[in-house]
Amino acid sequence: NAGVTQTPKFQVLKTGQSMTLQCAQDMNHEYMSWYxxxxxxxxxxxxxxxxxxxxxxxxxxxxxxVSRSTTEDFPxxxxxxxxxxxxxxxxxSRAEGGRxxxxxxxxxxxLTVL
Amino acid sequence: GENVEQHPSTLSVQEGxxxxxxxTYSDSASNYFPxxxxxxxxxxxxxxxxxxxxxxxxxxxxxxxxxxxAKHFSLHITETQPEDSAVYFCxxxxxxxxxxxxxxxxxxxxx
Numbered sequence: 001n002a003g004v005t006q007t008p009k010f011q012v013l014k015t016g017q018s019m020t021l022q023c024a025q026d027m028n029h030e031y032m033s034w035y036x037x038x039x040x041x042x043x044x045x046x047x048x049x050x051x052x053x054x055x056x057x058x059x060x061x062x063x064x065x066v067s068r069s070t071t072e073d074f075p076x077x078x079x080x081x082x083x084x085x086x087x088x089x090x091x092x093s094r095a096e097g098g099r100x101x102x103x104x105x106x107x108x109x110x111l112t113v114l
Numbered sequence: 115g116e117n118v119e120q121h122p123s124t125l126s127v128q129e130g131x132x133x134x135x136x137x138t139y140s141d142s143a144s145n146y147f148p149x150x151x152x153x154x155x156x157x158x159x160x161x162x163x164x165x166x167x168x169x170x171x172x173x174x175x176x177x178x179x180x181x182x183x184a185k186h187f188s189l190h191i192t193e194t195q196p197e198d199s200a201v202y203f204c205x206x207x208x209x210x211x212x213x214x215x216x217x218x219x220x221x222x223x224x225x
Contacts, residue, residue: 031211040123040217042215042216042217042218043158043203043215044215045212048211090157101163101165102148102163106157107156108157
């Protein structure tokens, strides 16, 4: 199993550009989430999904969109990039309930917005 | 929502000594509390977790304690080694299926 994969690993954008960060998992996990990690602030939840076709907002959703058309994929879209979105982005997945609380993280995407 | 506070933000210990990191949470309905270790440039890795119906859990040199009444939980690392140096994060899972993270503790183990 590849686990949770993310692409790209690094990205530089100009203010106003849009892009999609890709996330995929091959563990058949129901739950998937996107976090951003900024220095001194830990990880903050952007959006999450409890299954295909279902998404919800997390702590810091503004400026980001998500969709979940399949169990495996959970892309994160930046609509119009801003310097405040410079961060490291982590995707994570976990199974549903019970022993499924353990989250598995992808390797991260380091995004710089100029 | 939930609010998780973590202390200290930095911690230096001599090799072989113990390290303790503490977290508090605000939502009494939160029911799962993991601890992650993150090395520089890497993804967070789960090192130990505890559920709300358990008071203590141990795995070799690592232990976690939970006080539901006081809404705090702690990570204990005994016999620290240089490879324990990393950033450690606590988190709480609320009933809304959302994880809230502490702001991290940078642990340095001095050989």
